[in-house]
Amino acid sequence: MKNLTPLSRLLIALSTLLMVAAYFVPLWQILMWAPQYPEGLEMKIWINNITGDVKIISALNHYIGMRHIEVSMFPEFQYMIYIVGALIGVGLVTSFINRRSMVVIYTVLIVACGIGALVDFYMWGYDYGHNLDPTAPIVVPGMSYQPPLIGTKQLLNFTAFSGPDIGGWIFMAAGLLAVGTLGYEFYLSRKKS
Amino acid sequence: MKTKANFFQLLLILIGSAIVFNSCKPKGPADVAMGDAASKVYVAPGKYDEFYNFVSGGFNGQMSVYGIPSGRLFRIIPAFSVNPESGYGFSEETKPMLNTSHGFVPWDDLHHPALSTTKGEHDGRWVFGNANNTPRVARISLKTFRTEEIIELPNSGGNHSSPFITENTEYVVAGTRFSVPMGNKDVPISSYKENFKGSISFIKVDPQTGRLSIAFQLRTPGFNYDLSRAGKGPSHGWFFFSCYNTEQAYTLLEVNASQKDKDFIMAVNWKKAEEYLAQGKGKKEKTRYAHNVYDEKTHSATSTIEEEVTILDVLELPDIVYFIPCPKSPHGCDVDPSGEYIVGSGKLAAVMPVFSFSKIQAAIANKDYESDFSGIPVLKYESALHGEVKKPGLGPLHTEFDEKGNAYTSFFVSSEIVKWNVKTLEVLDRVPTYYSIGHLSVPGGPTAKPHGKYVIAYNKITKDRYLPTGPELTQSAQLYDISGDKMRLLLDFPTTGEPHYAEAIPASLVQPNSVKFYKIEENQHPYAAKGEGQARVERKGNQVHVYMTAIRSHLTPDNIEGVKVGDEVYFHVTNLEQDWDVPHGFAIRGATNAEILIMPGETQTLKYKPEATGVIPFYCTDFCSALHQEMSGYLRVSPAGSNTPLKFSTGVIESPSPGAGR
Numbered sequence: 044m045k046n047l048t049p050l051s052r053l054l055i056a057l058s059t060l061l062m063v064a065a066y067f068v069p070l071w072q073i074l075m076w077a078p079q080y081p082e083g084l085e086m087k088i089w090i091n092n093i094t095g096d097v098k099i100i101s102a103l104n105h106y107i108g109m110r111h112i113e114v115s116m117f118p119e120f121q122y123m124i125y126i127v128g129a130l131i132g133v134g135l136v137t138s139f140i141n142r143r144s145m146v147v148i149y150t151v152l153i154v155a156c157g158i159g160a161l162v163d164f165y166m167w168g169y170d171y172g173h174n175l176d177p178t179a180p181i182v183v184p185g186m187s188y189q190p191p192l193i194g195t196k197q198l199l200n201f202t203a204f205s206g207p208d209i210g211g212w213i214f215m216a217a218g219l220l221a222v223g224t225l226g227y228e229f230y231l232s233r234k235k236s
Numbered sequence: 237m238k239t240k241a242n243f244f245q246l247l248l249i250l251i252g253s254a255i256v257f258n259s260c261k262p263k264g265p266a267d268v269a270m271g272d273a274a275s276k277v278y279v280a281p282g283k284y285d286e287f288y289n290f291v292s293g294g295f296n297g298q299m300s301v302y303g304i305p306s307g308r309l310f311r312i313i314p315a316f317s318v319n320p321e322s323g324y325g326f327s328e329e330t331k332p333m334l335n336t337s338h339g340f341v342p343w344d345d346l347h348h349p350a351l352s353t354t355k356g357e358h359d360g361r362w363v364f365g366n367a368n369n370t371p372r373v374a375r376i377s378l379k380t381f382r383t384e385e386i387i388e389l390p391n392s393g394g395n396h397s398s399p400f401i402t403e404n405t406e407y408v409v410a411g412t413r414f415s416v417p418m419g420n421k422d423v424p425i426s427s428y429k430e431n432f433k434g435s436i437s438f439i440k441v442d443p444q445t446g447r448l449s450i451a452f453q454l455r456t457p458g459f460n461y462d463l464s465r466a467g468k469g470p471s472h473g474w475f476f477f478s479c480y481n482t483e484q485a486y487t488l489l490e491v492n493a494s495q496k497d498k499d500f501i502m503a504v505n506w507k508k509a510e511e512y513l514a515q516g517k518g519k520k521e522k523t524r525y526a527h528n529v530y531d532e533k534t535h536s537a538t539s540t541i542e543e544e545v546t547i548l549d550v551l552e553l554p555d556i557v558y559f560i561p562c563p564k565s566p567h568g569c570d571v572d573p574s575g576e577y578i579v580g581s582g583k584l585a586a587v588m589p590v591f592s593f594s595k596i597q598a599a600i601a602n603k604d605y606e607s608d609f610s611g612i613p614v615l616k617y618e619s620a621l622h623g624e625v626k627k628p629g630l631g632p633l634h635t636e637f638d639e640k641g642n643a644y645t646s647f648f649v650s651s652e653i654v655k656w657n658v659k660t661l662e663v664l665d666r667v668p669t670y671y672s673i674g675h676l677s678v679p680g681g682p683t684a685k686p687h688g689k690y691v692i693a694y695n696k697i698t699k700d701r702y703l704p705t706g707p708e709l710t711q712s713a714q715l716y717d718i719s720g721d722k723m724r725l726l727l728d729f730p731t732t733g734e735p736h737y738a739e740a741i742p743a744s745l746v747q748p749n750s751v752k753f754y755k756i757e758e759n760q761h762p763y764a765a766k767g768e769g770q771a772r773v774e775r776k777g778n779q780v781h782v783y784m785t786a787i788r789s790h791l792t793p794d795n796i797e798g799v800k801v802g803d804e805v806y807f808h809v810t811n812l813e814q815d816w817d818v819p820h821g822f823a824i825r826g827a828t829n830a831e832i833l834i835m836p837g838e839t840q841t842l843k844y845k846p847e848a849t850g851v852i853p854f855y856c857t858d859f860c861s862a863l864h865q866e867m868s869g870y871l872r873v874s875p876a877g878s879n880t881p882l883k884f885s886t887g888v889i890e891s892p893s894p895g896a897g898r
Contacts, residue, residue, distance in 0.1 A: 180789075
């Protein structure tokens with residue numbers, strides 16, 4: 044059992060504390076522009092909520108048969124607070140019990156959570172964009188409206204952008220700190236041996 | 237040969253002198269804007285104007301909103317006239333706005349806008365307007381650009397010296413142009429001197445809500461009260477009114493009211509009037525006037541008939557009113573930004589007197605009176621005078637001010653704007669207007685803090701300035717640059733109605749407060765349907781109430797049966813949208829009133845009385861969406877006494893016949 048350097052413990056603690064921000068700021072954002080919406084429409088995804096111009100987006104999307112976006116569509120909102128809570132717990136334990144193996148576990152967990160969230164978001168987007176009401180006023184043959192995972196995509200008259208919001212960036216910083224700490228510890232152990 | 241040469245020489249001289257002679261002839265008004273005028277008024281597509289210009293519509297009874305410097309028209313706000321385009325005065329909710337003690341009055345003549353002020357400066361809360369014919373004052377919100385309140389003025393005839401406001405919008409005043417017998421008494425017209433009186437109403441403005449109430453009326457001698465301005469700074473607490481027809485003529489006024497060398501500017505110490513009021517010196521009199529208020533939450537107006545007004549008689553209560561002699565039927569009566577100088581514009585006078593507030597105070601303190609009028613002191617002209625502007629032009633009307641100590645006066649007869657220095661009274665520049673300017677406007681010009689930059693002329697005649705449109709031509713305004721020493725014409729722009737007077741205000745004071753839509757959860761209209769689940773039809777005797785919703789792109793319900801000939805159908809349409817610039821409209825075939833436009837979150841009601849059986853289409857009139865043409869429905873009207881059951885639906889296909897539905 045190898046101990047951690049004080050710096051590594053500090054970095055892991057920092058990474059953990061950063062994740063607390065996830066409860067207070069939006070994690071992800073979807074922005075949309077159209078000729079009629081030069082000021083843009085926005086949708087903010089929080090750890091347990093969706094805010095922004097959700098009603099307006101839903102009203103517009105009903106023309107092409109997309110469902111109304113409701114918080115109840117996302118079971119994730121029920122348990123995301125616990126997952127992030129657990130991650131924070133593991134992080135705190137890691138910096139406290141001072142074992143290199145725990146850094147590995149923490150880093151794997153945080154990266155896995157990030158990837159898991161993206162996969163989950165992609166699957167929701169696929170369903171939301173493909174599972175359309177066949178009696179919708181506007182049916183464009185072959186057209187689906189899956190929002191972009193990350194980046195920009197043209198959907199009929201709308202340009203949609205999807206990307207991390209403040210919380211997402213903070214989360215990534217937390218992950219990078221974990222990965223960096225792991226790398227640093229690895230480097231130290233190889234130097235000694 | 238020689239004679240031939242002489243002949244040619246002669247011909248050349250002749251042609252030459254003809255050219256010279258012709259060029260000496262006075263030029264017509266062909267002057268055009270010079271140099272880079274176009275770039276100074278060009279507001280690129282998608283960019284905003286620097287100023288809002290609130291322009292009264294004169295005889296159209298409305299207030300229009302233009303951008304300056306572009307001169308583009310943004311909006312016409314209905315105030316005293318019905319507007320079938322929006323349903324103002326036609327919808328059940330807005331009809332009470334035009335109620336008066338005479339009943340429903342669908343038209344009036346709106347002469348003067350007045351923007352609310354705090355400490356003498358524009359604050360961007362409200363714009364007031366006067367109804368000249370059936371005396372009233374309206375308050376328009378600058379958040380919604382809608383008329384929120386109208387108050388009628390008893391004992392008044394021709395509400396012209398109105399609505400001018402005190403420094404902190406404590407009061408809006410309304411002076412009667414025509415003196416009339418009090419209490420609508422039946423008396424001979426020839427008993428003018430004996431029976432006719434003037435009325436100056438002081439309308440209190442609630443500083444928070446803007447609610448209007450007549451605090452008191454000054455009962456004044458019987459002649460004509462034309463225009464007015466409040467004092468500011470040192471003269472705060474005073475009000476100045478121009479008066480004409482001190483001859484007290486009641487027929488052929490153009491001759492009989494132009495006999496005296498001097499009429500009056502009436503100085504009113506309204507703080508003194510307030511003291512008398514507090515001491516209980518006011519007399520309550522029975523009268524009748526309407527007070528109409530529009531509620532933004534219920535989206536409905538209510539009209540109340542008030543039955544009492546408090547009178548302060550200036551003949552009985554000394555020290556409220558003093559007269560200052562002013563040459564020849566004064567029209568404009570304007571107070572400079574410092575509050576020290578009062579400009580009287582005798583519309584038939586050769587000079588323009590500028591009075592000094594401090595001198596007026598000294599004259600009153602020293603009882604420096606030349607005479608009295610029905611017991612009211614008349615100050616000595618010279619004692620009140622700061623000086624006269626000599627040979628300013630012909631027919632001075634109105635004066636506004638810039639931030640540099642200059643005044644700009646309009647001259648109707650000589651059709652020009654004259655710039656002069658308020659302190660030195662020296663004429664600095666003059667420019668022609670096309671033609672016969674009435675009021676003029678400098679942004680912030682009547683306030684303690686003018687913004688300068690432009691002066692806008694509001695003309696009475698356009699003649700050859702635009703493409704002709706038959707005998708009735710467009711009315712117009714003209715924009716002049718006043719940033720330099722010389723005034724320069726930049727732009728002519730046509731206006732709706734008669735652009736009588738206007739005020740301009742920096743866009744930054746208004747734009748950020750503009751409401752985008754009404755919140756549906758705050759809608760307290762008794763007939764609102766705040767969701768499609770609440771849409772329904774209810775019968776109460778022969779009244780049928782349709783609680784209808786509108787959202788892109790359908791009306792709910794859109795199939796209604798069970799209405800009978802003789803019923804009164806009320807379509808209460810709630811716009812469920814919660815997005816900017818998505819109004820819906822509603823119209824039904826054969827409705828004898830108008831359409832209604834419903835803003836997002838709002839409820840409006842159109843009354844419809846079917847006169848014959850049939851299936852009547854109705855539809856959304858405001859092009860709202862890609863499927864706007866689909867936004868429609870049917871009302872089935874059955875014979876009176878029939879037993880067609882009342883029913884309503886949306887999206888229900890009852891008995892699919894070939895080719896119908898899916």
